[in-house]
Each structure stands twice: as structure tokens, then as C-alpha cells.
Amino acid sequence: MRTLVTILFLVFANFAFGAEFSIQATLDSYRVSAGEQFIFEVELQINGSTNSEMPIPTLPNLNHFAELVGSSEPESSSFSFVNGKTQRSVTKTYQLVYLAKKEGKYKIPTIHLNFEGRSYRTQPLELLVTKASTGEVDPTKNLFVKAETEKKEYYVNEQITIHYKIFTLLGITNIPNISIPDYLGVTSEILDQPQRLTTKSINIKGKKFTTADIRTVALFPNKADDLRIEPVKVTCDVQVPSKRTRSRRRSLFDDDFFGGFNRTERRIVPSNTLNLKIKPLPTKGKPVGFSGAVGKFKFSANLSANSANVGDAVSLNLRVEGSGNLKTMELPKVNIPAGVEVYDPETKDDIRKNSQKIFGNKEAHYILVPRRGGEIVIPSIKFSYFDPQEEKYFTSETGDLKISVSGDVSEGFGSSVPVGKQNVVSQGTDIRFIQSGITISDGGKLPSNFWFLNIIPVLLIGIAYIFVQVQHRNEANKDQIRVKKAGSVALKKLKKAESLLDSGEPLEFYVELHRATLEYFALKVGVSEKGVVWEQLKEKLEAKKIESELILQLEETLNTCNFARFAPGSDKHSEKENLLNKVVELITQTEKTI
Structure with missing residues (x-):
């Protein structure tokens, strides 16, 4: 019983x-x-x-x-x-x-x-x-990214500021990763990409969204045309409500504190497309010698001296400061009169940025050497720019710059001859010439602390040098270990994938091949193989100067593996073998580069 x-x-x-x-x-x-x-x-x-x-x-x-x-x-x-x-x-x-x-x-x-x-x-x-x-975002979704500009029409070389903003009804658990699109026909510069998001609430069609700026970009279009700004892809992890099976009884561990109501999902969200019109600069009122500066600028020029002797060097300094297309604009040309030797100018750029614009200054320094006496006149230097807000041209002019030169060419370099020792007269003990040799006193014996004071510093410098070299060698060894690890890991997983060619389990083959490929390239460029996303890996590969064709083939290979993993497809031995050989070829090419 x-x-x-x-x-x-x-x-x-x-x-x-x-x-x-x-x-x-x-x-x-x-x-x-x-x-x-x-x-x-x-x-x-x-x-x-x-x-x-x-x-x-x-x-x-x-x-x-x-x-x-x-x-x-x-x-x-x-x-x-x-x-x-x-x-x-x-x-x-x-x-x-x-x-x-x-x-x-x-x-x-x-x-x-x-x-x-x-x-x-x-x-x-x-x-x-x-x-x-038509490019507008859909506010009925619970997560979307919007690209915004102040207007729809811009002039050539005018700064276009694009603000990328994320809108969400869900909790975001990380800083979104943003792909970098190919801005064709424009010069681009990232103005701001915050590491900590500053959020605010906004009501859209009765829903309270949380929004934050995730990237601000400045573009400078190079030609007049219709400009299409392709969407960026934003990857982020969000908290979504957990789905529950109706038949399962709710337990203590379903409480929010234990994460029972939420789970993390990785979302890839595209922004909207922007369609802009780029207008040519107006021909009416365009100054002669206009060099393409667009923005708001100030121009100045000055001489280091207004008088000099024949053979003396005088510097001519040009400076443009303001905001606009500083990187691509050119400084005005200078007409130097006959009788003046001029050297190639030394240029200096100090270009900065904030979250709204590109600004700074560009300078050029000319060295002028008069070879004749009299008055030398440098014709007025003009700098013109186009202000897109005022929609008109402005010109700054220095006026003629004059140098009064004394002497003539027969005097050679004028008063610039170096002063020799014979020109110096000792007044008491005020001025003494530096002794050119060492006088040994005390019957030819060196001071007792001579070796300590002269040899010890040299030894210390040598020890410091050796220490730095050892540190560099250790860092290099770490890189070598990482690179060697990439090859051994890939070889092990590729052998396993090869063993699965005829196993009748195509899913396992593609999983192993995908893992081997992704982990190899992640280790090669120094990112964690766990949780690596394609956008991050692509940026690292480009930074390593990997050819774009190889990167494209790698992306196609990973996509092929993903398609085979997540969709029914062919289980032909030849197709799998060709894909395996392609991965081996990609790794072989990469070994020659990294």
C-alpha cells in the first residue's frame, strides 16, 4: 500500500x-x-x-x-x-x-x-x-532617432550643423553607439558626442518622451547640388517589459528589484534622411580675388618694424580669425615689390570647436629682407568673405604697408653684423668673457667631487632610458601576445568549423565560423570579443588602415553567417567550404597588415 x-x-x-x-x-x-x-x-x-x-x-x-x-x-x-x-x-x-x-x-x-x-x-x-x-520620423514608436538642421537650404562652404537626438519611452542602459556615415561631397567634423547624456522630457502627441542629444556634426558642402544625408544607425541597449506565460504563477522573484518586469534588448535604430539644397555663392558683388571664405571673420596684417637697414629681416604677419570654413579657406596673396627678398611663409592654424561651430584663426608669417635703400611699399592686402546670414560679401583692407630702409646694397647686411668679443670692453667686473677651457688647479688634480657631479647624472639618465625601453618592450609584448592569441583562437575554431562541414548540422557550422571570424578580428584590433558590435569593429579596422575592400568582404562574410544562422538556406558542402576558405583568405590578408 x-x-x-x-x-x-x-x-x-x-x-x-x-x-x-x-x-x-x-x-x-x-x-x-x-x-x-x-x-x-x-x-x-x-x-x-x-x-x-x-x-x-x-x-x-x-x-x-x-x-x-x-x-x-x-x-x-x-x-x-x-x-x-x-x-x-x-x-x-x-x-x-x-x-x-x-x-x-x-x-x-x-x-x-x-x-x-x-x-x-x-x-x-x-x-x-x-x-x-519622406524622411520624417515616426513618433508613434517607443524609440526613434531624429536628425535636425536649422534650415533646408545652405550656401557652398556654409556650415551645416546637424543635431542627432534620441527619443525614447524605454530606459536606455548605455551610451548609444552611432555609426559614421559617408558624407559625400562635404567636409565633416564631429562637434560634440557626449559621454554622459543630458536628458529632458518632451510631450509628443500625448506621450511623454525622454530625449537627449547624442551627436552634433558640422558639415561644409563643397559644391552646389542637392545634398542627401543618409541615416546614421544608433545601437543601444534598452529595458523592455518582460513577456510572461499566462500559465506561470507569479513569484517573489518577479519583483522589479530582481529585474522580473524588465529585460535588456539591443536595438539598432536608424535616423531619418535629410534632403538639403546647396546653393552656389552669388556672383553679384563677388570681389576680385575672393578665395572662398564663408562665415564671419576679421582680418589684420602688420609689420614687425616700419624702418630697417638694408639686410635687416622684417616680418609681415597676416591673421584671419572668426568662425566658418577655416580648414578649407585660403589666406590672401601678398604682392612683394622688387628689391625685397622674401622667404616662404610659415603658416599656423589654431582651429577649435564647441558644440555649435568651428572657430579659431589662421596665420601666415613672411620674412622680408630689403636689398636696397629707400621706401618700400607693400600694396594694400585685401581679404574678402561671404556672410551667409547677411547674404553678402565683405572686404577688409589693410592699406599700403611701408618700410623705410636705410643704407644701400654696398653695405651688405647693414648693422646686423654680429658683435665680436673685441667689441666688448670690460668695466670693472661687470662683464667677463666665458672661459673656453677648463683650468685645473691644485697641481693638476681634479676636485674630489668632480666624478660624482659629472658621472652620476649620466648613470641616472642611462638607468631612466633603460627603464623606459623595458616598459615599451613590455607593452609591445602585450600587443604581440594579443596578436598571437588571435591567430591561435581563430585556428582552433576554424578547425572545429571544418570538422562540421559534413556533420549534417549546418547551424553549428555557421555559428562556429561566425564566432571564429568575429573573435579573431576583435582580438586583432584590441577590442573585447564579448559583445563587440560591427560598427565598433569597423571603426577600429579603418583606424588600423585595413583596406576598405577587405572590410567590405568581412562584413559580407559575417552577414552570410548571420543569414545562415537565422534563416533556412542551402546545406551544400561546396558553399560552406567556399565560405570557410574566404575566412581563411581574409585572415591571411590581415596577417600581412597587422
Whole structure:
């Protein structure tokens, strides 16, 4: 009897506390515009006691209308107490960020999955992709990025200030990472990219958003044309409400303090597109000799002396200060009259920036050497600039600059002959010539502290030099260790990927190949292989002077792995082998560079 009761208890206990499984698929938006991103998410959850592993779903292929631009696979666990027993809940989420490319109404098919002998499936989803938007952001979303300018029309070389702002109804847990687009046809400069966000609240259509400036950029267009500023991609981690299975009883550990109500998701959000018109500078009123300066400036010129002797050097100093296109503008030309020897000018730029504009000064210093006597006249120097706010040209003029030169060429270098020792007359003990040799007294013996005072400093300098060299060698060794580690890690994982070519498990092959490639390049450029994002890796590779073609091939390879991981595809041996060989070739080329 006792045995029967025990058996019945175990059966009911297993029924009461057995594992429950669920799978659901969702879209963050069921209507998007072409060129806009959407997130397809599949969440798997196991509640209860089980030794079974979390199954891996085969995700639908959306390549026919969307491009996969990002992915993450967060996993979380929580615990609860039911009738005195600890129950574990495991949640695995596949977050796929897509860029909608083609208009139309699309069905995302059902995902089928088996777990512990039972069949599960998701509900089919529908997504409507409408015509590309006009560039305005959609405030109905809970997270978006907006690029703003003060106006829509600018002149050539006029500063365009773009403010990138993030708007969110969700909690952001890190500083957003912002991609750097190719600003074609313009000179660009980042004015501000705060390391700590200053937020404020704003009401948009009845919703209270939190907003912050995440980047400010200055652009200087080089030609008159329609200018399209492509979107930046902003990657950030946000807190979103956790999804719960209705059948699971809420536990103590679901409290906000334990993170039960929120989980972290990585979002990749594009900004809006900006379409600007760049106008040519007006021809009416354009001064002769205008060199392209646009902004607000002050110009000055001066001589270091108004009188000199033949052969004496006189400096002519030009200075432009203000705000505008200082980097690309040119200082005015100077007409030097005959009878004056002039050397190439020494130029000096002091260009600074704040969160709103580029400002500073540019200087040129000419050395003039008169070779004849009389009055030398440097014609008036003119500097012209265009003020885009006033929409007119301004000219600053110095007037003629004159030098009165004494003597003539027969006097050579005039009074600039160096003074020799014979010209110096000793007055008492006021002036003494420095002795050119060392006089040894005391019968030819050196002072007792001579070696201490002269040799010890030399030894100390030598010791310091050796110490610095050792430090540099240690740093170099660390770099070498990191580089060697990259190769050994890649070799180990590539061998494992090669062993999976004919395993019948294409998913494992692509996972291992993706991991090997990403970790190798991360270690090579000195970033953590854990949590590295493509934008960060790309910037580091560009800083290492890696060829753009190699970077493009690397991006294509990682995307191919991601497509194969998250969408059903071919399992042909030749395709996998070609991709493996491509990775080996990329690593071989990189070894020659880094």
C-alpha cells in the first residue's frame, strides 16, 4: 500500500511540477515604410524542472523583402518557490533587426518546434511595408532617432550643423553607439558626442518622451547640388517589459528589484534622411580675388618694424580669425615689390570647436629682407568673405604697408653684423668673457667631487632610458601576445568549423565560423570579443588602415553567417567550404597588415 501511494505521489508530483514549454513570435511593428527597420522576435520559455536542452528553432527567411542588419540572442533565468520546491524558468530570445526593402504585404510563416515529444508552433504574422517615408520620423514608436538642421537650404562652404537626438519611452542602459556615415561631397567634423547624456522630457502627441542629444556634426558642402544625408544607425541597449506565460504563477522573484518586469534588448535604430539644397555663392558683388571664405571673420596684417637697414629681416604677419570654413579657406596673396627678398611663409592654424561651430584663426608669417635703400611699399592686402546670414560679401583692407630702409646694397647686411668679443670692453667686473677651457688647479688634480657631479647624472639618465625601453618592450609584448592569441583562437575554431562541414548540422557550422571570424578580428584590433558590435569593429579596422575592400568582404562574410544562422538556406558542402576558405583568405590578408 505504502509503495502504491509513493508511486502515485511521484506521478502527481511530476504532473504538478513538470516542465512547461512555450514559443511565440512577435513584431515590434506590423506596419513599416521601405527603408525603415523592424524587429522580428522569437521567444522560447521553459518553466519547471527538466533536463532537456532549449531547442533551436528554424527561423523563417525574410530575404525576399528585408535585409538582416543586426541580431542578438539574450537568455535569462529566474527562480520561484511553488509548494516548497524551487522552480526554474529559462527564457531564450532571438531578436532579429531587419531593414524593410520592398513594398508589399508579407506573411511571416509559422515556426514549428518539438520539445519533449510534443509539437509547438507560433501564430503566423503579417507585415505591411509601405512606400518609403519622406524622411520624417515616426513618433508613434517607443524609440526613434531624429536628425535636425536649422534650415533646408545652405550656401557652398556654409556650415551645416546637424543635431542627432534620441527619443525614447524605454530606459536606455548605455551610451548609444552611432555609426559614421559617408558624407559625400562635404567636409565633416564631429562637434560634440557626449559621454554622459543630458536628458529632458518632451510631450509628443500625448506621450511623454525622454530625449537627449547624442551627436552634433558640422558639415561644409563643397559644391552646389542637392545634398542627401543618409541615416546614421544608433545601437543601444534598452529595458523592455518582460513577456510572461499566462500559465506561470507569479513569484517573489518577479519583483522589479530582481529585474522580473524588465529585460535588456539591443536595438539598432536608424535616423531619418535629410534632403538639403546647396546653393552656389552669388556672383553679384563677388570681389576680385575672393578665395572662398564663408562665415564671419576679421582680418589684420602688420609689420614687425616700419624702418630697417638694408639686410635687416622684417616680418609681415597676416591673421584671419572668426568662425566658418577655416580648414578649407585660403589666406590672401601678398604682392612683394622688387628689391625685397622674401622667404616662404610659415603658416599656423589654431582651429577649435564647441558644440555649435568651428572657430579659431589662421596665420601666415613672411620674412622680408630689403636689398636696397629707400621706401618700400607693400600694396594694400585685401581679404574678402561671404556672410551667409547677411547674404553678402565683405572686404577688409589693410592699406599700403611701408618700410623705410636705410643704407644701400654696398653695405651688405647693414648693422646686423654680429658683435665680436673685441667689441666688448670690460668695466670693472661687470662683464667677463666665458672661459673656453677648463683650468685645473691644485697641481693638476681634479676636485674630489668632480666624478660624482659629472658621472652620476649620466648613470641616472642611462638607468631612466633603460627603464623606459623595458616598459615599451613590455607593452609591445602585450600587443604581440594579443596578436598571437588571435591567430591561435581563430585556428582552433576554424578547425572545429571544418570538422562540421559534413556533420549534417549546418547551424553549428555557421555559428562556429561566425564566432571564429568575429573573435579573431576583435582580438586583432584590441577590442573585447564579448559583445563587440560591427560598427565598433569597423571603426577600429579603418583606424588600423585595413583596406576598405577587405572590410567590405568581412562584413559580407559575417552577414552570410548571420543569414545562415537565422534563416533556412542551402546545406551544400561546396558553399560552406567556399565560405570557410574566404575566412581563411581574409585572415591571411590581415596577417600581412597587422
